[in-house]
Amino acid sequence: MSVSDLANSTVLAAPDTYFGIYNELSKYNVHLNMFERLWASWYAYMQNDVIATGIMSFLMHEIIYFGRSLPWIIIDSIPYFNKYKIQSQKIPTAAEQWKCTKLVLLSHFTVELPQIWLFHPMAKACGMDTGVPFPHWTTMAYQIAIFFVLEDTWHYWMHRAMHWGPLYRSVHKIHHQYSAPFGLAAEYASPIETMVLGAGTVVVPIIWALFTKDFHVLTMYIWIAFRLFQAIDAHSGYEFPWSLHHFLPFWAGAEHHDVHHERFIGNYASSFRWWDYLMDTESGPEAAKRRRERREAKEAKKAKKAQ
Numbered sequence: 001m002s003v004s005d006l007a008n009s010t011v012l013a014a015p016d017t018y019f020g021i022y023n024e025l026s027k028y029n030v031h032l033n034m035f036e037r038l039w040a041s042w043y044a045y046m047q048n049d050v051i052a053t054g055i056m057s058f059l060m061h062e063i064i065y066f067g068r069s070l071p072w073i074i075i076d077s078i079p080y081f082n083k084y085k086i087q088s089q090k091i092p093t094a095a096e097q098w099k100c101t102k103l104v105l106l107s108h109f110t111v112e113l114p115q116i117w118l119f120h121p122m123a124k125a126c127g128m129d130t131g132v133p134f135p136h137w138t139t140m141a142y143q144i145a146i147f148f149v150l151e152d153t154w155h156y157w158m159h160r161a162m163h164w165g166p167l168y169r170s171v172h173k174i175h176h177q178y179s180a181p182f183g184l185a186a187e188y189a190s191p192i193e194t195m196v197l198g199a200g201t202v203v204v205p206i207i208w209a210l211f212t213k214d215f216h217v218l219t220m221y222i223w224i225a226f227r228l229f230q231a232i233d234a235h236s237g238y239e240f241p242w243s244l245h246h247f248l249p250f251w252a253g254a255e256h257h258d259v260h261h262e263r264f265i266g267n268y269a270s271s272f273r274w275w276d277y278l279m280d281t282e283s284g285p286e287a288a289k290r291r292r293e294r295r296e297a298k299e300a301k302k303a304k305k306a307q
């Protein structure tokens, strides 16, 4: 075989399919696990990191959003579960859910897609890593825990601000169209709200990357997945004896957010109960009763002092 033949055969042998790249990459990277090889092959195959992250992020968001909403749609159609529905007289109809789906999809393609696309270049400029090997799971776990706390704080204050008259009427009212929420309605909101509240989920990790230089895009994917589960489940409208807040009393869950939709006031936080507790903005009859008791105790104390 001549040298030129050899060169040609080398060119021909260069893998151009995804699994071709995967096999080639696997030969020289035995230290990587299968997920890391699949991951690295995807970026090598796409030849453009922004497009590679963009497609993967958008698809992941759609699959998790609708995939997580689906069980709630099914549960709504099974009468057995009605006893667990918080506002049991208000089961969303199929027409309502379909109308909501259409608006959510429109918002995903027009508002969220550009944001998802911008995420990679912004985060990369701030020091985000997209390579392999992946970070250790404990690193991802503590970072995600911090994101949950920071996002919840951002969400509490921004959401509370959105209940101020002019902002409520011009922005937040759309999200409150459903006084008895359901999973699909989690992202049913004005584009401005999607951007402002979404910033808590997207900008917090970017700032984290900027300051620590220790942030991997995989951590972002897992964080987004958890955050979507949290948001969809909080809108599900169902409270079970096995709901998470029974085991983690500071976890908000559906019981917390459903009251917010029903009463339009109080319970502004997303994941945890501590901000509403600290700022005395807890919603619902039990919270009102506790507030009244506190006020009465205070007055009694004052009266005793005055005697």
Ligand SMILES: [Zn+2]
Residues within 6 Å of the ligand: 159, 163, 172, 176, 260
């Ligand atoms: Zn609200």
Ligand SMILES: [Zn+2]
Residues within 6 Å of the ligand: 175, 181, 186, 235, 257, 261
């Ligand atoms: Zn809501």
